[in-house]
Ligand SMILES: Nc1ncnc2c1ncn2[C@@H]1O[C@H](COP(=O)(O)OP(=O)(O)OP(=O)(O)O)[C@@H](O)[C@H]1O
């Protein structure tokens with residue numbers, strides 16, 4: 001953070017530099033800390049920057065949302081954290097993913113398998129991906145209990161029934177002996193959540209878990225997740241393209257565009273006072289909601305597939321507020337509130353600065369960032 005002491009800066013709003021702010025005030029509540037995560041896919045012709053230098057934290061017991069259009073890098077972020085990026089994908093060396101202060105990017109395959117078992121659970125859009133069609137639901141939950149908690153026999157059966165009760169599956173004793181195809185879509189997703197709970201994780205990654213479900217079932221699953229979270233003090237990273245779902249489930253939100261976070265805010269702040277033109281566009285696209293005079297009605301165009309580190313604002317070609325410099329300077333996160341809980345990466349901010357010093361400030365910070373990330377970056 002810049003000190004304003006002794007300077008007559010026209011901006012009362014300090015920059016936010018996460019690198020110094022996280023190390024200056026260690027936060028015991030932070031369970032997951034992602035810093036400068038950059039995940040690329042190398043093809044014969046090009047290198048795709050699917051995730052390009054993102055930073056965020058998740059604290060104990062909170063739900064952090066990641067929202068953005070298709071192709072913006074949400075699932076690649078989830079898979080990077082879970083250690084599920086395979087060739088031609090690669091997490092670049094300057095990336096850091098700390099889980100309870102362990103650096104996951106240094107983990108071996110075995111260590112990752114262990115943490116996927118009982119540290120971090122994952123719920124995907126398609127429950128079939130997590131269920132085996134040839135075993136009964138009961139078998140699969142008991143297997144999870146045996147592998148992860150060494151619970152077997154009658155005790156495993158008792159706990160499996162309890163878990164199905166916990167996810168509100170009626171008549172659980174009978175349901176245990178049924179196969180996945182005998183469950184409806186919503187019930188299958190509940191069974192996956194029960195299986196995940198059998199591993200007793202402290203962190204849960206949900207990648208569009210309700211997207212395939214109709215809205216009533218979706219709301220039930222979201223309620224269920226909130227309830228389980230409170231009971232177990234779970235931390236959740238929740239990925240969706242749906243701002244309505246974000247409003248229901250998230251405490252804090254990261255808005256992503258083409259591999260980058262463009263805005264970060266507590267959920268109420270984001271909906272009351274969105275700052276980045278992209279976020280405003282996403283919110284204006286919600287039926288019945290309109291931010292008034294200068295909002296866009298729909299966002300024209302598609303998310304680009306980045307094939308180089310950002311050298312400008314990737315949203316500029318679709319942005320109604322873009323000016324010349326947006327094509328030339330990669331915007332940096334600056335605080336857009338009084339206490340740095342809300343940031344936006346956009347050359348329009350800090351709004352109270354004149355355009356030319358404002359752009360110069362972003363340019364300077366971009367150069368510093370680039371030096372830090374390409375220079376010697378070993379511990
Ligand atoms: N195995 C891969 N090989 C090459 N490119 C990939 C691979 N996996 C993902 N990508 C690219 O990474 C980018 C981000 O993909 P990702 O699946 O994370 O998007 P998403 O935000 O989850 O979108 P959706 O909402 O459609 O799920 C896309 O441009 C995609 O083409």
Ligand code: NI
Pocket residue numbers: 074075076207
């Ligand atoms: Ni996805």
